[in-house]
Amino acid sequence: MARNRIKRRLRAVAEHVLEHHALPGQDFVVIGRSDALTRPFAALCEDMEKALKGLHLWTDTLEAVR
Secondary structure, rough: OOHHHHHHHHHHHHHHHHHHEEEEOOOOOOOOOOOOOOHHHHHHHHHHHHHHOOOOEEEEHHHHOO
8 A cells, every 4th residue: 555655656756847857758767665655745856856967867948858
């Protein structure tokens, strides 16, 4: 049950962040840990943003890229 909730939360984070800020043409693998169940949604989004920026796959102007 917790595993499914973590998956749903991480899917929501990915939808919120990746669809708007990830460079197109990339595949992502997101690994959920148990902390994802209790971590605030905003913090999970910040983590995803930090990961994209660290991989140099972040863009603020996604509409212009696509």
